Amino acid sequence: MNSQATAAQVQTEAPAPQGTAGTPLVGPGEQAKVSARNANVYYGDKHAIKDVGLDIKQNEVTAFIGPSGCGKSTFLRCLNRMNDTIDIARVTGLITLDGEDIYAKRVDPVQLRARVGMVFQKPNPFPKSIFENIAYGPRIHGIARHKDELEEIVMTSLERAGLLGEVKDRLDQPGTGLSGGQQQRLCIARAIAVHPEVILMDEPCSALDPIATAKIEELIDELRQNYTIVIVTHSMQQAARVSQRTAFFHLGNLVECGDTEQIFTNPQHRLTQGYITGRFG
Numbered sequence: 001m002n003s004q005a006t007a008a009q010v011q012t013e014a015p016a017p018q019g020t021a022g023t024p025l026v027g028p029g030e031q032a033k034v035s036a037r038n039a040n041v042y043y044g045d046k047h048a049i050k051d052v053g054l055d056i057k058q059n060e061v062t063a064f065i066g067p068s069g070c071g072k073s074t075f076l077r078c079l080n081r082m083n084d085t086i087d088i089a090r091v092t093g094l095i096t097l098d099g100e101d102i103y104a105k106r107v108d109p110v111q112l113r114a115r116v117g118m119v120f121q122k123p124n125p126f127p128k129s130i131f132e133n134i135a136y137g138p139r140i141h142g143i144a145r146h147k148d149e150l151e152e153i154v155m156t157s158l159e160r161a162g163l164l165g166e167v168k169d170r171l172d173q174p175g176t177g178l179s180g181g182q183q184q185r186l187c188i189a190r191a192i193a194v195h196p197e198v199i200l201m202d203e204p205c206s207a208l209d210p211i212a213t214a215k216i217e218e219l220i221d222e223l224r225q226n227y228t229i230v231i232v233t234h235s236m237q238q239a240a241r242v243s244q245r246t247a248f249f250h251l252g253n254l255v256e257c258g259d260t261e262q263i264f265t266n267p268q269h270r271l272t273q274g275y276i277t278g279r280f281g
């Protein structure tokens with residue numbers, strides 16, 4: 001695209017992004033794995049997420065970027081009802097998984113969170129053995145019927161999380177004794193063990209060194225063959241490396257969402273351009 005066209009397409013108005021509140025964002029014939037329409041989140045009087053509409057495609061990595069406090073984590077938590085655990089949080093609008101309203105009365109949030117797993121900023125293994133960290137979820141969700149099956153799930157999950165080789169001889173040792181990067185991969189293995197369809201990651205590398213970060217990024221790329229992944233990140237380099245789609249948030253608005261390459265090379269909104277070029281944020 002030439003620079004004239006680019007300049008013409010960069011909007012100069014304040015963030016009232018067209019098409020983010022309710023229009024379908026996936027192409028014709030495409031089914032979004034997760035969709036939001038007119039999603040709002042309030043913490044008491046504070047309006048933290050404002051009329052957001054977004055489609056998340058299956059087997060892709062979608063990155064949420066934007067300045068601190070813009071609502072990335074709040075919106076991420078809408079996608080598996082983690083905001084339910086915050087007393088003052090209120091969510092309105094429609095959020096669907098495979099077309100079904102996840103806030104419908106019949107939906108059990110615990111079952112939902114097995115389908116839409118979460119990995120947090122700080123690795124948070126349970127104070128139990130490596131084996132038990134993984135086995136706990138399948139056991140309480142009734143996924144494994146007997147011991148052999150449980151062992152199989154633990155091994156497969158560790159393998160998929162790229163951790164099996166490092167821990168196979170110490171499965172009975174505490175998960176908290178692993179390095180930070182290993183702990184985060186253990187948390188990813190724990191999420192995988194209950195057979196999720198979507199994995200939400202809230203700044204999963206922010207507590208890790210560059211080598212551990214690179215391992216998690218490689219893992220994210222592998223995992224998207226089998227899962228739909230949404231990642232909140234402060235690192236634009238990370239968003240560019242791991243995601244196929246990027247959504248830029250600002251002051252609770254979804255300003256722009258598109259192919260990652262387009263967002264980073266040809267953003268449509270001046271706020272996105274300002275953020276990715278480091279002019280604010």
Ligand SMILES: Nc1ncnc2c1ncn2[C@@H]1O[C@H](COP(=O)(O)OP(=O)(O)OP(=O)(O)O)[C@@H](O)[C@H]1O
Nearest residue numbers: 043046048066067068069070071072073074075086
């Ligand atoms: N539990 C809460 N109670 C009240 N306000 C909250 C709560 N959590 C978040 N907020 C507010 O909602 C807004 C969005 O916060 P959120 O953590 O979602 O932003 P973020 O983009 O993820 O920020 P960061 O990049 O710094 O993690 C902020 O103004 C924040 O202060």
